[in-house]
Amino acid sequence: MKIPKLQIGNLSANIPIVQGGMGVRVSLASLASAVANEGGIGTISSIGLGDLEASKQEYERISREALANEIRKARSMTDGHLAVNFMGVLSNVNDLIKVSVQEGIKIIVFGAGLPTKLPALVEDPSVNLVPIIGSARVAEFILRTWDKRYGRTVDGLILEGPLAGGHLGFSVEQLERPEEYSLEKLLPEILEAIKPYEDKYGKKIPIITGGGIYNGKDIARMLSLGASGVQMGTRFVCTEECNVSRQFKQAYLKVKKEDIVIIKSPVGMPGRAINNRFLKDLKIKGKLKINCPYRCLTACKVKTARYCIAQALVNSYFGDVDHGLIFCGQNAYRISKITTVKELIQELLSGLKEA
Ligand SMILES: Cc1cc2nc3c(=O)[nH]c(=O)nc-3n(C[C@H](O)[C@H](O)[C@H](O)COP(=O)(O)O)c2cc1C
Numbered sequence: 001m002k003i004p005k006l007q008i009g010n011l012s013a014n015i016p017i018v019q020g021g022m023g024v025r026v027s028l029a030s031l032a033s034a035v036a037n038e039g040g041i042g043t044i045s046s047i048g049l050g051d052l053e054a055s056k057q058e059y060e061r062i063s064r065e066a067l068a069n070e071i072r073k074a075r076s077m078t079d080g081h082l083a084v085n086f087m088g089v090l091s092n093v094n095d096l097i098k099v100s101v102q103e104g105i106k107i108i109v110f111g112a113g114l115p116t117k118l119p120a121l122v123e124d125p126s127v128n129l130v131p132i133i134g135s136a137r138v139a140e141f142i143l144r145t146w147d148k149r150y151g152r153t154v155d156g157l158i159l160e161g162p163l164a165g166g167h168l169g170f171s172v173e174q175l176e177r178p179e180e181y182s183l184e185k186l187l188p189e190i191l192e193a194i195k196p197y198e199d200k201y202g203k204k205i206p207i208i209t210g211g212g213i214y215n216g217k218d219i220a221r222m223l224s225l226g227a228s229g230v231q232m233g234t235r236f237v238c239t240e241e242c243n244v245s246r247q248f249k250q251a252y253l254k255v256k257k258e259d260i261v262i263i264k265s266p267v268g269m270p271g272r273a274i275n276n277r278f279l280k281d282l283k284i285k286g287k288l289k290i291n292c293p294y295r296c297l298t299a300c301k302v303k304t305a306r307y308c309i310a311q312a313l314v315n316s317y318f319g320d321v322d323h324g325l326i327f328c329g330q331n332a333y334r335i336s337k338i339t340t341v342k343e344l345i346q347e348l349l350s351g352l353k354e355a
Contacts, residue, residue, distance in 0.1 A: 001353050006041065006229035008206055009128040009155040011106060013081050014039030015349065016219070016229035018158070018208055019236045021085020021109055022166065022327075023047025024313035026237060026244050029074035034241040034341035036080025041229075043083040043109060044070050046096045048310050050296065059294040060092050064099050071103040081107065083130070087167075088113015089267055089299040097121055109158060112167055112269065115142060119150040128155035130208075134162075134169030134181075136189035143197045153197045156206040158231050159183065159190055163212030165234050165329035167269045168262075175262050175270060178330075183209045184225060191226050204228075214331045216351020223352075234329030239341045245319030249338055251276060251326050257333045263325075266305035267297055274326040278315075281322075282307060 006016040019035040021027055021043040032042030049066035050059040067084070074082050084100040086093050089112050097108060101122055110118055111132030118129055131154055133139045139157055146152055162170050162178040174181055187209060194205045209222045210231030219230050236242060238249050255274050263279065265271040273279065282288065288307040295302065296310050309325065316324030339347075 003349060003352065004223060004228075006206065006208070007204070008041075008107060008130065010126070011081055011128065013041050013229075015345070016223065017041070017345065017348065018083070018210075018229055018231040019043055020158075020164075020210055020231045020233035021045040021047075021083070022233050022237070023085070023087070024310060025049065025317045026242060026327075027085075027233075028243050029070045029077060030243055031236060031239065031241045031341070032082055033074040033077035033080070034239070035236070035345070036074070036078040036082055038342060038345040039080065040345065041081045041083055041107065042074065042078070043085050043107075044074060045085050046093075046100070047085070047087055047090065048296070048313060050294070052294070052296070052308070052310055052314065053291070054294060056294045059296065060095060063092055064095060067096055067099050068103050071100065071105060075104070083107035083109050085109045085111070087111055087267075088115065089297050091294075091296055091298050094121055101127055107155075111158070111160070111169070112267065114138070116145050116149075119146055119152050125152075130154065130156040130158060132158040132160050132169070133190070134160055135186065136193040138169075139190050139193045143194065147197065147200070153201045153203075154205060156208060156228075157190065157194070158208045158210060159186060159227075160231070161186060161209065161211035163330040164210055165272050165332070166327045167265060167267055167271045170270065172262060172264065172270050183211060183222065187222070187225050187227060212330050214334060216348045216353070217355040219348060219352045220355035234332050235335065235344060236341070237328070237332075238335045238338050239344055240338060241341050244317050245321075247319040247321045248316050248326060251316075251321055252328060252332050252335055253337070255328065255333050260328060260330060260332060266300045266307065266309045268299040271327060272330060274328055274332070276324075276326055277322040278312060278324055
């Protein structure tokens with residue numbers, strides 16, 4: 001079997017695998033460039049690169065410079081395809097999108113918020129705009145709005161299902177019935193919703209599915225259902241190229257299925273994480289002290305928030321996992337070793353060929 005390529009706009013990746021953007025600092029230059037070097041699309045996360053103790057101006061300057069540095073570093077490590085991931089709830093999201101475009105990034109992935117103004121912000125048609133969605137209703141809304149307001153359509157969509165790691169675009173109640181919102185159920189609805197826009201704009205809109213994709217067999221199943229590629233996060237955390245601390249990776253290796261839980265995040269969305277010491281202590285304490293000179297998230301209600309999510313994620317990144325939140329996908333408990341991106345991709349592709 002020939003491995004299908006993944007076409008996004010005029011870019012063609014040799015393999016249909018996108019490494020999903022992972023904040024805070026989980027997917028930076030090292031991981032993204034390694035994936036791009038294997039023929040996939042590597043995504044740098046733009047989230048949480050500032051200094052949480054800095055003033056607004058300083059925070060924004062540090063974030064801008066840090067993102068530009070990660071993009072340049074990744075570029076120096078690969079000629080492959082790189083994307084940058086953004087969350088609509090970030091206070092400085094527009095600023096960071098501009099930096100990415102200036103630094104030559106050709107794939108902008110936008111989640112956690114509706115990208116209604118994205119085409120106005122990124123006018124260069126050579127930059128591919130790829131929103132993350134969780135339902136046909138949201139896909140239709142974005143497609144209709146962009147068509148009416150800007151006379152353009154998306155260059156791809158990432159359909160993230162309920163088994164993914166990090167923040168999730170489903171309510172807690174919906175997440176209790178994940179089978180009702182499975183990728184297998186959602187994908188045909190999305191494929192139907194994009195048809196009129198594919199016809200109108202005379203182009204294929206690739207749908208990339210993510211959330212719980214674990215092996216080559218899963219990738220084959222998604223491709224057979226009409227996806228153009230898959231987005232994977234969790235499996236890339238346990239690679240040597242991923243920048244997170246040893247303790248973060250160890251938590252993945254140790255976690256049991258029943259310790260993977262849904263939390264209510266201060267971002268205002270549910271998220272999936274490991275029920276570690278931090279979450280257990282938080283349950284007892286109820287609320288932690290927050291020092292927030294810069295409001296990094298528009299959606300975070302600092303007065304009532306139970307903890308600072310940015311600080312909790314930074315703590316885990318640096319290895320203080322007892323005071324940190326560890327996001328993971330539903331399948332994290334299946335990972336048993338740390339590998340390299342090369343080995344992981346080889347394993348996925350041989351599973352895909354077999355399937
Ligand atoms: C540790 C972690 C952090 C994540 N952070 C983000 C993020 O900042 N923005 C985003 O759009 N998705 C984020 N995600 C979701 C991934 O990009 C990806 O879509 C998802 O992990 C796919 O599901 P999987 O983990 O089951 O492979 C995160 C996932 C993980 C595991």
